[in-house]
Amino acid sequence: MKILLDRLSESPTHYRFEAEPAWWHQAQATLPELEQATPKSFQFEVAVHRMGSDVYLAGTIRGELALGCSRCLARYCHPLREPFRLILEPAGERVPADPQAASALVRDGLCLVDELETGWFRGREIDLGAFFLEWITLAVPVQPLCREDCRGLCPRCGADRNVESCGCEEVSPSSPFAVLRGLRSTKTEGEG
Ligand SMILES: [Zn+2]
Numbered sequence: 001m002k003i004l005l006d007r008l009s010e011s012p013t014h015y016r017f018e019a020e021p022a023w024w025h026q027a028q029a030t031l032p033e034l035e036q037a038t039p040k041s042f043q044f045e046v047a048v049h050r051m052g053s054d055v056y057l058a059g060t061i062r063g064e065l066a067l068g069c070s071r072c073l074a075r076y077c078h079p080l081r082e083p084f085r086l087i088l089e090p091a092g093e094r095v096p097a098d099p100q101a102a103s104a105l106v107r108d109g110l111c112l113v114d115e116l117e118t119g120w121f122r123g124r125e126i127d128l129g130a131f132f133l134e135w136i137t138l139a140v141p142v143q144p145l146c147r148e149d150c151r152g153l154c155p156r157c158g159a160d161r162n163v164e165s166c167g168c169e170e171v172s173p174s175s176p177f178a179v180l181r182g183l184r185s186t187k188t189e190g191e192g
């Protein structure tokens, strides 16, 4: 997933990358969420242009992740569509303070200096593979939901409340806190 800097001009050059086997192997080892995905289910598109000595990149990462819903535990397919922008300036003689960034600059000709928005480049080509993987990693939701209104599992009998109503009492009447909670939820329902 390399971009040759000598070929760039001030008007955008468009690239479309396929996931290479080596990249895919590493990506799946890094992110278990990619286990069921296939290289063909990912697309990387980017437009690159020069602005003075800087390099501007703008594009989209599209794909699918296989995730487990945080409420009902069902496996589901999570579509990914991540637009990104990246501004790179020549690293010159500078060395990144972060050792990981320093090795990325040597390996990929590219390192990030401020989140995923800005970075440095060095040499005549940059490899976007690690950058794409970083974006995908950050795009994995902390609390995945198979759908916005997923009703989750019954805490008492474990039934999936999306597919059946188990008839369990929501709260135990023996606990005074539970009674209070019950009152509050009745009130909320009345208001809604
Ligand atoms: Zn769910």
Ligand SMILES: [Zn+2]
Residues within 6 Å of the ligand: 154, 155, 156, 157, 158, 159, 166, 167, 168
């Ligand atoms: Zn139940």
